[in-house]
Amino acid sequence: MSTTPDLPDPTDLSALAALGDQLSEDDDSEAVRREAAPAESSRASRHWWDRNADEYQDEHGEFLGDARFTWCPEGLDEADARLLGSPDSLKGAKVLELGAGAAQCSRWLAAQGAIPVALDISYRQLQHSRRIDLEAGGEPVAVLQADAAVLPFADGSFDLVCSAYGAVPFSADTAALMREVHRVLRPGARWVFSVTHPIRWAFPDEPGVEGLTATASYFDRTPYVEQDEHGHATYVEHHRTLGDRVRELTGAGFRLLDLVEPEWPDGHEQEWGGWSPLRGRLIPGTAIFVAQRD
Ligand SMILES: C[S@@+](CC[C@H](N)C(=O)[O-])C[C@H]1O[C@@H](n2cnc3c(N)ncnc32)[C@H](O)[C@@H]1O
Numbered sequence: 001m002s003t004t005p006d007l008p009d010p011t012d013l014s015a016l017a018a019l020g021d022q023l024s025e026d027d028d029s030e031a032v033r034r035e036a037a038p039a040e041s042s043r044a045s046r047h048w049w050d051r052n053a054d055e056y057q058d059e060h061g062e063f064l065g066d067a068r069f070t071w072c073p074e075g076l077d078e079a080d081a082r083l084l085g086s087p088d089s090l091k092g093a094k095v096l097e098l099g100a101g102a103a104q105c106s107r108w109l110a111a112q113g114a115i116p117v118a119l120d121i122s123y124r125q126l127q128h129s130r131r132i133d134l135e136a137g138g139e140p141v142a143v144l145q146a147d148a149a150v151l152p153f154a155d156g157s158f159d160l161v162c163s164a165y166g167a168v169p170f171s172a173d174t175a176a177l178m179r180e181v182h183r184v185l186r187p188g189a190r191w192v193f194s195v196t197h198p199i200r201w202a203f204p205d206e207p208g209v210e211g212l213t214a215t216a217s218y219f220d221r222t223p224y225v226e227q228d229e230h231g232h233a234t235y236v237e238h239h240r241t242l243g244d245r246v247r248e249l250t251g252a253g254f255r256l257l258d259l260v261e262p263e264w265p266d267g268h269e270q271e272w273g274g275w276s277p278l279r280g281r282l283i284p285g286t287a288i289f290v291a292q293r294d
Contacts, residue, residue, distance in 0.1 A: 029226035029234045036223045036236045038172040042121060042147050044225075044233040045170045049122030057102055057128045063270060066132045067107035071164050071194045072286035073272035074262040078108065083192050083260065083290050084160055090114045093159040096184065098148040098193070099166015102128035103141045110141060114160075119144045119151075121167065149177050156186045163193040169237050172223070174245075178252035185293045191254060192291070197261065197284040200274070201239045207276030212283075245289060254291035262286050 036044070049056075064070060069078035078084060085093075091113035097106045100118035102125060109116040118141050120126050126143045133140035146152055148167030161181050171177050181191050202214040218241065226235040240248070242259075249256055264280025271277075275285045 029228055031224065031226050033220070033222040034225050034227075036172060036225050036233050036238075038149060038176075040233050041170060041172040041223070041236040041238070042149065044236045045167075046121045048235045049120075050124040053101075053122055053124035053128060056125075060272065061102070063272070064102070064104045066104060066136065067111055069105040069108040069164070071260075071288055072262055073270075073275035074264055074280060074286055075268055075270075076260075076262040076286075076288075078105070081260070083258070083288060084162060085190060087112060090160075094157065095160045095162065096151075096153070096158045097166070098161065098163040098181075099168070099170070100129070100143070100163075101125045101166070102132055103143060104132075105162065105164055106141045107132070110139070117142045117144055119146050119148060121145065121147050149173060149180065151180050151184050153184045155183050157184050159186060159189050161185055161189075161191045165194055165196070168193050169195050172236075172238055174238065174240060175248045175251060178248045178254065182252045182254060182293055187293055189293050190257075190291065191249075191293065192288065194286050194288040195245075196237075197287045198239065198241050198245070199283060200285060203279075203283070205274035207271050207274055207279060209278070211274055211276075211279050242287065245287070249289065249291050253294045255294065256289065256291050258288075258290040260288040260290065262288070 070076065071078065071081065084090065090109065093114045095106070095109050095114045095116040097103065097116055097118045100106055100120045103118035106116035106118040118126070118129060120143070123145050126145055129141055129143050149171050161184065168174055168177065185191060199218060202216050202218040204211050204215055221239050223239065224237045225233050227233050246256055261284040264277055269277055279285065
């Protein structure tokens with residue numbers, strides 16, 4: 001039985017704050033490595049992100065900016081990297097953002113003349129998108145609550161699909177997700193997404209020196225699962241090696257144009273969880289896959 005409370009009117013900000021307090025009550029999860037099926041993974045993600053969206057936006061909102069497209073904790077901006085294509089190609093482009101959170105990237109895309117849809121599995125994350133739009137008073141970003149594994153769009157609906165640390169690391173069947181993205185893209189269109197660099201799975205997720213010694217096998221694809229006292233997953237992340245990701249993309253009908261491993265920039269001192277200047281100068285933290293549909 002779901003424990004999610006009734007959802008308030010998204011324009012009632014005090015009711016939203018009360019809901020956030022209610023949802024962020026601590027649970028007693030233990031961390032394990034075990035299998036987690038697609039339905040269990042999606043359910044865990046939806047509840048975890050609903051419970052933790054307020055904290056996430058509170059902690060990272062300033063870095064993310066309200067209308068900035070940053071790919072990763074290293075701070076690589078799309079405005080500089082241009083992985084999605086030229087500025088001209090964005091004008092009038094129909095773009096789907098997966099795992100959009102508060103839709104900061106989609107808001108940047110809209111400012112470039114694109115027509116974005118920000119999709120996320122978490123209602124609470126999307127309420128933050130609404131909050132930002134209400135505060136700014138501009139045209140709201142179109143948002144949609146859905147699981148990225150099952151996209152509610154017709155074939156060939158989009159000119160571009162992108163994701164900054166969105167649904168991909170949390171989905172159990174990413175080979176199917178790649179096929180689903182391929183289906184909703186028009187021929188020749190790009191699919192660009194960032195994820196935790198796979199090498200990081202061999203190291204503890206710690207920003208300090210303890211995060212510099214490999215303690216797990218890079219080749220162990222067993223998901224990272226936090227589970228409650230009944231053994232139900234409350235948080236799930238799925239690992240793929242670099243080769244797995246390439247095979248999933250090409251198997252779905254994509255051509256890999258680039259694999260970007262952003263370096264930690266000089267002068268960037270802001271940590272993000274296990275991402276820190278110390279580790280960032282030694283090992284990659286992010287992998288960005290730039291793919292094109294056949
Ligand atoms: C690390 S956050 C990134 C959010 C945003 N892209 C950003 O850069 O702030 C991951 C997001 O993916 C969403 N997510 C996780 N699993 C998903 C799924 N299966 N389908 C759609 N969204 C999902 C979460 O709700 C969360 O908002």
